[in-house]
Amino acid sequence: MLAIDSYPSYTKTSKPSSESTETTETETMSYQVPKDVVSKWSVEYVGSTPIEELIQKKIDESPEDAFYFVDLGRVVAKYKQWMENLPRAKPYYAIKCNPSTAVIKTLASFGVNFDCASQSEIQQILGCGVAPNRIIYANPCKMKSHIRYAKSMGVEMMTFDNKDELLKCAEVYPNAKLVLRIITDDSQSVCKFSTKFGAPLDVCEELIATAKDLGLNIVGISFHVGSGCMSVASFESAITNSARIFKMAENYGYKFNFLDLGGGWPGNDNESAIAFNDIAAAIRPLLDRLFPEDVKIIAEPGRYFVAESHTLAVNVFAKRAMDTGYGDRKFLYYVNDGVYQSFNCIFFDHNSPKALVFAPGDRTDLYRSTIFGPTCDSMDCIAKDILLPELEVGEWLYFKDMGAYTVAAASPFNGFQSCPTTYYIESDVL
Template sequence: MKVVEEEQLITVMDGPWSTTDLIREIVESGTQEDPFYVMDLGEVVARYHRWKELMPRVEPFYAVKCNDDKLLVSTLAALGTGFDCASKAEIELVTSIGVAPDRIIFANPAKMASHIRFASAVGVDVMTFDSETELMKIKQYMPHAQLVIRIRCDAASAQCPLGIKFGCDPVTEAPRLLKLAAVFGLDVIGVSFHVGSGASETDVYARAIALSRALFLVGHNVGHKAMRILDIGGGFPGGTHTSIQEVSAVINSALEEHFPDRSVRVIAEPGRYFAAAAYTLAAMVHAKREVTSKECADETHTMYFINDGVYGSFNCVLYDHQHVVAEPLNDNGSVPAPCSVWGPTCDGLDCVLPATRLPSLAIGDWLIFRDMGAYTLPVASPFNGFPVPTVRPVVDARLACILKELRPLSASQFAAGRVVESPALGTSRPASRAASPCRAVFVECALK
């Protein structure tokens, strides 16, 4: 029996609304006890618009590993982004929604042979490499591949350094690998780098672009006459209060200096930039206990237990080195006091916040966590039997008018009204008024 995958329904919001108000509405319906996300599609669209405004020459290829939520991927595909895939499954996901193979780069420098064969079968020809053994593997399984050499150029500080695992030395190793690829009869068409996920240094992009320019010349001299792609990787911030304005200025300047020829295609691999701020997590306090402070016997410390933890959404605390912030959904006016926040499992490692300050919370109160769309859902597991949070997508009515017309999205995915019941119950409460008519001017500005 074939299992038919259900479309994710997108709640169309009419009139003024906020993510916090919507979470409060869902919670107050009395049917929600499990943790859940509210995903704002408008945030994704706004960030795409901002990217194109600040770096019109750089094509975003979304890093699917950051968050493989099919609706997020579909929305980005509808807007026109490309995709950075690292595995067979990610390529399957992206091609299943109709994305053309030439909008995908297989950007894993250490690929499994079966994944290379799959990429070849579906027409994904562009892929990265950074070693001699990878060249030999590609020569055996996909000699017609269009190769991009990945070099190492690390930011002085990054949330997740990647150079310790991937990227050849641009001075000592890369020239030799370019010559070897030519000997093997393989086509190298470009250079890529990744300064580190969540990089806090901007000048590193200028250094890496300069190194790439030098390798374009080396590649041309050893026989790779079709060097035409520069992949500047990821590392772009994605939090609500962050901006890519400074880093975009550095990148634009470096491109003008080293790659003024517009025949070179420039792509990037943003992940958290598109995903992080679009997702807000809501989790409920289901238990608490008072403990005596180790430093002072007269002070107490409250341990709050919530229904999501480090084996679920907050794996980002362990693996992505994120610093999450808990906000009470409702302000009860009490003075913030020392406390800690713990996940629901029976593992002592399951600590979300070892030390913070929150107002006094009762069992049944809710906490919200913003900027939770990056490196959370893809790694979450139902360890100890606790469910992975569901995602409730929402979009402003004016923006919905145009998004529903863009493939691979479809009009059937957009539901008028505010869904406040549990998705498992399959019920909803209608909005208090009809959706407002389309306003083309608003949408045109958002999608330029």
């Protein structure tokens, strides 16, 4: 095992871009989990050790409890990928996706900023030592008390998408830096947000005129193409519409200098319809063509940073064999994490986690199998009628890519632990 001080570093050569000066100097950046995080969360450097080997070690130590491995090395690798492919767009991590303090501290150490949607989220980020000017309050519909709190803490940037929100801001926080969130075509996204948020394009001029009459400061435009976006065209269209509204605002004396590309960035290129690098390659020239260098561009990636970082291991603590009536059998398995805990992503994020059998051996016969969580609710079903070898009580299943919208919404329903024991590691994936 490598000592902390001998972690590998990544060296890159700066290239001229729309936000940097011409230079040939070599910038050295160390892409590793920060030492304070390593110390506080007992992050173990595991290099290229297979996750299955790590799981076996923990099974030997704890024979029944479910647990997570959180690979902060993958979080760092995703940051590196972002900076290499979309450096003009400053990432503001959407902590609603996964509010892990270890993840937040790791990203903050690289200069990543944060997208917060409530007073509590702002409190958490400020509590991590992040300055208020590194936060965007990206909820278009906010409670007055939350706006007052943001004002008291010096969080200036916030979004809106309707006239009543403007009136609220004029009353509570007239000096806020407001960002108009526009509606997008999210028909190609798994989770659509335009039914709830975003000003229709044909009312944007009225909102800008209202803000002007109220003496409010609109600084730019934001949008969100929806989570699990399947089309690069959705980003391209939203960017083009934003540029049109930039020009429209000039008629009212506004000089916008801020563009927020929102979320919708894929967390796993292997299973996504489009890859992050493909999105970045498509929109980079569009951003440079439509927006001058003095326009600050940000984005709000959530699952992009954390989806691949979490692996969950669950124990099969009960089993039922059933005769199908056709000469074969099917099995019902009960595991110690379910839809009220980590697998809430099935309902809330339209996810379909893939069950992997730990130590499958030479078992080639497959049976229709249903996996239930531990609660007494029959809706607590993780997977139905999937094919698995016959498992025995005490065996283990594991699920990769469980970092996005899992622990964030877990509950202790029925008295079961809301979040399994978590172990932090740093793999060598750079």
